[in-house]
Amino acid sequence: MRDLLKKRILFFGGKGGVGKTTCASAMALAAAKQGKRVLLVSTDPAHSTSDIFERPFSKEETEIYPGLVGIEVDADYEARRYIDTVKEQIARLFSPSILKEAQRQIELVSTMPGVEEVALFDRMGELMVTRIDVYDLVIFDTAPTGHTMRLLRMPELMSSWIEALSKRRRSLISFGQNIDKVGSDPDPILTTLERRKEKLEQVRARLMQHNFTGFVLVLVPERLPIEESARAAETLQDANVNVCGILVNRVLPENLQGEFYQARRQQEQKYRDEIQRRFAKYPVEWILQFETDVYGLKNLERLSEMLAGPNDGAPLR
Ligand SMILES: Nc1ncnc2c1ncn2[C@@H]1O[C@H](COP(=O)(O)OP(=O)(O)OP(=O)(O)O)[C@@H](O)[C@H]1O
Ligand SMILES: [Mg+2]
Structure with missing residues (x-):
């Protein structure tokens, strides 16, 4: 996943609630910690980046951590x-x-x-083309898949x-x-x-420039997110957009006991195998389910270490 940080523009997409905002935020933090100048753009009308960082974002660029600047794009205002x-x-x-x-x-x-939608796309395009001179990395936290796919078209x-x-x-x-x-x-x-x-x-060229722009698909090891991500990966590929990573979020830790857990874990193993098979051509990363929901710098730091730390792509056991 460290390779992701070599890109200049990253989109985080996936089904509702799978952890797009959490992962995009953790990735932005990881990049800022490496000394990059990062712009984290929330394009989902139901913004939650402010909640995760516990810092106010606004429609203007606001520094939320050293080297990390955030914007929550306000669709009404942009329209x-x-x-x-x-x-x-x-x-x-x-x-x-x-x-x-x-x-x-x-x-x-x-x-x-x-x-x-047109206004939102216009604003995203403007950020992709003009702010890239100011930042090393621009990360877009997007709304659930369907909306984003329409934006890309x-x-x-x-x-x-x-x-x-x-x-x-x-x-x-x-x-x-x-x-x-x-x-x-x-x-x-x-x-x-x-x-x-x-x-x-210009925006279209940027979107399709594989070494410059990449799309990260976030999913959880369950039936519907797998199907939706597989479809999204195909659509992106058809649109000549580089899918540069699959983040499998909320993978169960291995040290738990009990029947309920064993059953969940068994089902999860089946889906994990399926993910490895179906997404074999993409780099796949596994992110553990935390004990609590993920918000606040401390939690984000923990997650960002998982994302940016050494990882050979092998599934967690
Ligand atoms: N690895 C994890 N461990 C525990 N909780 C997590 C993990 N990842 C995400 N969560 C929690 O899951 C919830 C949904 O996460 P998040 O808001 O990032 O999803 P999303 O895909 O951006 O949702 P939406 O589609 O609504 O934008 C949040 O409460 C978050 O704290
Ligand atoms: Mg979100």
């Missing part, structure tokens, strides 16, 4: 900011005669479902959307329709669309 930027751009492009109507349309669009979806808009704009220009500022050369709307497309391409 608002996104809409305001679009409105500003429109204000520069249109004449006052149609500006009001254009802005009214945009306000309407801003209530459409999906806008928050965003560059593709948005590119086709922008493509369609540009096409329409070009045909309007060629028909010389009565649209404000048509004919100014270069056309400002086309230029804006082109610029957006370039930015998306």
Whole structure:
């Protein structure tokens, strides 16, 4: 797992409740302890990084530990900011005669479902492209799998959307329709669309740059998380995103007694074997179930040592 710390961008994903935030936080702490400058970004609307570190995070970059800076991205705020930027751009492009109507349309669009997702992706992309010059490592703690998979498809979806808009704009220009500022050369709307497309391409390239960006799948040794992670690994691979590690969290310790424990452990062994078989091509790491839930620096430090310490990838026995 120490190899994970050689990446510049890491995503932590997986089924709800398996320990994504816990593992992303412990990994961020491990990297900071090695002297790296780390940015930990929480993108899950139900933020819990503040709770785990017992330090307040905010939508701005805030230092939470020496070398470790955190942000909790606020989707509502980002959506608002996104809409305001679009409105500003429109204000520069249109004449006052149609500006009001254009802005009214945009306000309407801003209530459409999906806008928050686009804005969130925009913000993540911005962090991936611009903050990487400031930090050695940027870690994204993501929302449960489905949401994240949609986010990763965003560059593709948005590119086709922008493509369609540009096409329409070009045909309007060629028909010389009565649209404000048509004919100014270069056309400002086309230029804006082109610029957006370039930015998306940059983010997409980053996502697919295997030695730069990696996706860590967190799961627990149980049926549903195994299935969901296998599907996610496949989707990521199809999208040409590097799956750089499988973290199997909450593995039972071996020194416990009792029938209940033996039964759990037996079932777990079956799933552990299955995980080794099904995820054979990925580095797999096993993280013990703690006696208590994991929050506070002390617990996180313990977990970060498990993650960053020497490990030959063998399952715990
Ligand atoms: N190894 C562990 N031992 C004991 N408790 C753990 C361990 N890993 C995680 N937990 C606990 O499990 C709970 C869920 O963890 P966490 O919030 O990291 O999951 P998540 O995948 O981020 O959840 P969500 O999908 O809601 O974002 C927390 O209470 C956490 O303290
Ligand atoms: Mg979480």
